[in-house]
Amino acid sequence: MTDHIILLQAPGGTTQFRIENQPARAPGPGEVRIRQQAIGTNFLDIYHREGVYPLPSYPAVIGAEAAGVVEAVGAGVVEFELGDHVAYAGPPVGAYCSTRNIVAEKVVKLPEAISSKTAASSLLKGMTAYMLLEKVYDVREGSIVLIHAAAGGLGSILVRWAKSLNATVIGAVSTPEKASRAASYGADHLIVGREADIVAEVKEITGGVGADVAYDGIGGDMLVKTIRSVRPFGTAVTIGQAAGPVPPISIEELRPGKSLCHPSIMAWCSDTNRYRNAANAAIRAMEMEIVSEIAAEFHLKDVTKAHEEMESGRIAGSVLLIP
Template sequence: MPDQIVLLDAPGDVSQFRLQEQPSVSPGPGEVKIRHQAVGTNFLDIYHRKGLYALPAYPAVIGVEAAGVVEAIGADVSGFKPGDRVAYGGPPAGAYASTRIIAAERVIALPDAVSAKVAASSLLKGMTAYMLLKKVSNVGQGSTVLIHAAAGGLGSILVRWAKSLGATVIGTVSSPEKAALATSYGADHLIIGRGADIVAEVKRLTGGNGVDVAYDGIGGDMLLKSIRAVRPFGTAITIGQAAGPIPPVAVEELRPGKSLSHPSIMAWCADIGRYREAAEAAIAAMERGIVCEIAAEYGLADVAKAHEEMETGRSAGSILLVP
């Protein structure tokens, strides 16, 4: 089968995807050509597809993480050779393809213990978890955290990593089935159901205090609930809006002394030093079993189905594209 690439002709729904044969190109100076074995998908890809986060030009290629094998290296590249197992995550987008040429400084070597599929499903989420747990906040022994969508891709890694740091984890999930999964990842308490009174439950579970940190990737009216579930001088962190745009929040909701943070892993990874620090931490975490479960796999030709499944929110875990 010839190599393939998925083009996005314009912002919009999945009908804007177009699969075509990928021409063969050699890497230039400082570049590496990777043959993808697995391409990770993230809700960020949906934001890119819909145009919520603008891309420089169209047709465009989306996707921000993948893993595979080095096929060729350009001049001035050291530390890599054809056949090496590698991965990458973060900007610039362009992973939905059989192969990719990318700057060598963004390529991370994979240890034998981490498969290409695990790396592609967990690298960007692991980097995000590292940023959220250790840089935006500093979770450790004795911390109490609230993690929304605790059985999802990022949520599952956050649960496992927070527990490894000694935190007490309160998770929210939409169903008993997802509650069972989140419990298996280490969550101490689960709030189940989309109609649950999250603020009241958090206050009950924390003796009326609230959590030290709340991680909200749901958006919509969940951010206000997250702020109200945080203790005085705690932090609410918004990292996405899977449920829709976030309504305006009155600054008075931050009294007394609560903090609100809106970090971006793509902005974090734009700095190569921060990127490599987070990527190496994420891979070390994968070696310890802090990974995202793989919920489904699709070929590049079925990218529309992969996006439709991701948007339903039914999958507990990450969805891979396998060229």
């Protein structure tokens, strides 16, 4: 078996990826070596690749989540054994490889019922949903939630999780096909089309009041529309910029008393206790079938095709890399 690692030589397009053979290394003290069976991809990977979120040095290995089997255990590690079914997510990045040595405190055991593919597609997104719905804003019964890209990898989990909290969900999607998917995840109301008047439609759905909280991973000029879709003293949350950088926003857009939040799951996970709580919550959610649908799978060596598919906007769900 030939193991591979994907090196990002410098920030830029997919031409900056380089595939190299990777000999397995013995794990250091406090580490385990994981034979990765599935690697999750996220828009975060694209931001890292492009340099929107710069990495400390290059060449670098990106990727923030994966799942597989413990293949070797370093000195001092007592909580894992060879053959354990495990996953990890969050910092430090470095998942685009066949095997990975990683500190044991970042690794979580998976129940037998959760496959490596499910974990790799849903762990980081589930952790993000936990942070957004239960920590950034306390979504509860009766909350009105606006979710952009409601048929996407993160969006589908947000819809399902919000419904498990008995919230009312307004899902915004780009196409009728994605609207059908979002409806199947439990969205109560749908706003369809890239040119839809988000603000007017949210106001109509909510009787002129607006959403309690709105999650925007679109970026560009969508964020100001998202803020305007939120009720007075509600919260708008920016979690990505798939449509491009967010232009400057006037502070007056936050009147009267609206909150604007820009949380980072990677920053959240820098604290071990927060990381563990979020990972365990995401695993419980997976056991309740709050997961991201797997839209496509690519061999690790076809990482360029995987990124092109993610950036195309054609798919609804998660893209996996298979070593």
